[in-house]
Amino acid sequence: MLQGGYQSVLEARSRDEFRSEITRFAHDLDFERFSAILVVDHPIGGSDFISVQNAPAGFSDIFNDPRLGKKDPVMQHCKRQSVPIVWNQQTYVKNDAPELWEAQAPFGYKVGISLALHLPEGRHFVLGVNREQTLPSNPVTLTRMVADLQLFAVHAVDAAMRVLLPIGQETDAPRLTPRELQCLHWTMEGKTAWEVGTILSISERTAVLHINNAMHKLGCTNKHQAVLKALRMGLIR
Known part of the structure; x- marks a missing residue:
């Protein structure tokens, strides 16, 4: 084609x-x-x-x-x-x-x-x-x-x-960046911030920043709570 x-x-x-x-x-x-x-x-x-x-x-x-x-x-x-x-x-x-x-x-x-x-x-x-x-x-x-x-x-x-979506329709879930979603995904897999950084070719500090940003957007106080909420919302699988 x-x-x-x-x-x-x-x-x-x-x-x-x-x-x-x-x-x-x-x-x-x-x-x-x-x-x-x-x-x-x-x-x-x-x-x-x-x-x-x-x-x-x-x-x-x-x-x-x-x-x-x-x-x-x-x-x-x-x-x-x-x-x-x-x-x-x-x-x-x-x-x-x-x-x-x-x-x-x-x-x-x-x-x-x-x-x-x-x-x-x-x-x-x-x-x-x-x-x-x-x-x-x-x-x-x-x-x-x-x-x-x-x-x-x-x-x-x-x-x-x-x-197909109605004009102006807003999603019920917060908008996380691709990097924030990737960091949550690997956190869900049990990886530390250092391991997440290695996998994604970013520094440990940057990985922590993405995880903290995701926690803030999801209204969570720790990364494990953020992972569970993201799973429930269908943001990660």
Whole structure:
């Protein structure tokens, strides 16, 4: 896929333009169906799901039940991991959910590729493409498809945050810098400030500064409390 194809989704200025770009991308990869979901977690519980898709009539009425998502192996994979999943009927059979595949297959959802990007501040972007015909048996061709989807998702997520979230919406979580989040992550892994500095190629003093800044933003009195609060808010995983 040409670089311009990825660039154009970045320039989407509305939900309709965003949808058109995903439609074009899916069709270029020979997929009939697609879904793009922006998930916003709330610290007090619950999540908002904002989706753009081209599901046929009747499909959403059946599959919008959140209880199905807890059983769907593709959604469960995306919830827990960032690596893409290439799925087919056997994926559902192996995970004791063959009835879900049998219900969605008549709508054109027989095989597909899905992935999730897990972002700071409890936000997630899930992108999937689906079709009826089998996926390429050539591993090189299939790998190229997966790589195209990953690269497109990296570009599309910025547009999704811009055109799908309501204007002026503020996140419930404080805004921590990437370095502050990295320092909290390694603190969660049991690293000392000196070890965090070594891992991130910064001084121990700078690591302590980032941790202290994160503690202040989170309203915590020590780094362990800050790690727990960041975990609860979905800032780190």
